[in-house]
Amino acid sequence: MAGNARPRVVVIVVFDGVKLLDAAGPAEVFAEANRFGAQYLIRIASLDGCEVTTSIGTKFPVTERISDINDVDTVLVAGGDNLVGRPIDPALVSALRQVPGRTRRLASICTGAFILAEAGLLKGRRATTHWRHARLLGRAYPDTIVEPDAIFVEDADIYTSAGVSAGIDLALAMVERDHGADLVREVARSLVVYLKRAGGQSQFSTLVEVEASEPSALRRVIDAVAADPAADHSVKSLAAVASLSTRQLTRLFQAELGTTPARYVERVRTDVARAALDAGHSVGESARLAGFGSAETLRRVFVSQLGVAPKAYRDRFRTSAPN
Template structure:
């Protein structure tokens, strides 16, 4: 990207460009866009443009059209370019014309960013190489495998690396937009925007609090099958490496190697993730923290609290209050 002081600061309206395409997630655009629009209410001067490869309107993820104002290649300069995401980006080939359009406009902006899986487009364009980045929690592993030259931060709500920003799943585009407004106009103005939109200025915890920590099972014929099923059936039992190895008829070294190759973690790490997922389900159902600690095999509420803070960035009580069923409570 060009480092252009004339574009960067207080030289008139700040042009915010959203790059969109058919299938784009509507909230990626609308959520972040509303932050900039509301900032204008409090004294900012943002001008929002919606750009596609050919300048035609696009159909969004919910089937309604989204009006486009510009051809991406025609954008001569912008303060900020944000590439929106889509459920399709991690699983399908990305349109080369879209990648080339993003490459071109990236050279004409002060700041570049992505929302949710829009990071796959930035990565395909080579704009994240050697950088730190994030994406939707469901896709962080696939993202890391596809682009090994990127340092993936799976728990972050958004990541800044220089003037390149990437954000996590969908609504985190709002968090990113708030951070960009704060960078431009300071804390007082962005606090007013957050209050107006009834959102947190900075939400507690990372995106892992929304994800399933256990995302894969061992292959059907794997020696780990009996081990993982035993852990899930009785999370509070003795699941030391030695006892798990005995159950699988393996040495402790063989067991650890299998966990690494098939599940991407250690035996102890896997046990803790299972316990956390069971604890989250219990808290979702309205169980007390004390009951949850016993049910999930943590032994004490303090052990449960430490595990939640380490892996989810929030306490069990905060998690329960945030995610339990709203109706009837």
């Protein structure tokens, strides 16, 4: 950007209980970009223009009210634990509802997506949030198309990102849109972060989350798979456990879990393999323990489900403690 060009104003919206990294992470990306020729002016806004208390108990300075936002380049709405499973401050929602017409692009970090959704700004749009809360976002706002595995989602002029550090990924993507690959590559190198993270949120999440009532045919099947993931769990054998026909079992899985018996078993085995890799087992040993049969089969499943190869996953999540 030329030296006399107008700075791009980035406003980060915060509130009491805001996750500190949700605000500080993206801010550091834009600030670092300024060292390499960008011109971002970073402001912090709250509902009343007063400082807020962050998730770690520290005070976070604020420069303006949300109502002061006008004709800015980017607005980022940070997240916080208090936004999930409880009512969101109506005044905060109302203030954010007025923002889209005052900015070129609007984004949320982590659970900040719940504020945008409550304000009606994600209606009919694709969006994401922290993997732990993606299912709740979809249930609470069925008119939002939730993509639970995405690190961030861009839908026209509204962006949403996954949990916490994904705000850094989103900010890097925005800098790349604004200034190109060469500049953002320097920013990523300077901050010692990946320019583009391999894989999606699945590599961090729990793939299998079951809410089956007890006792039930489905619970019997789930317990059988959990007890011995490497055993023969064909649809026919699982149907016998449930005392159902294969067709009935398939319908039950689809109705209750939104998947097929075979895909469910594959997810369980993938979680078992991840645990084995976390414990230091080789890819081959992990494949055997999980019931995949071969390292190549495990590799194909990992790449398909997690977007990353087993060895890369093991290296990424291996403990930092000395052997």
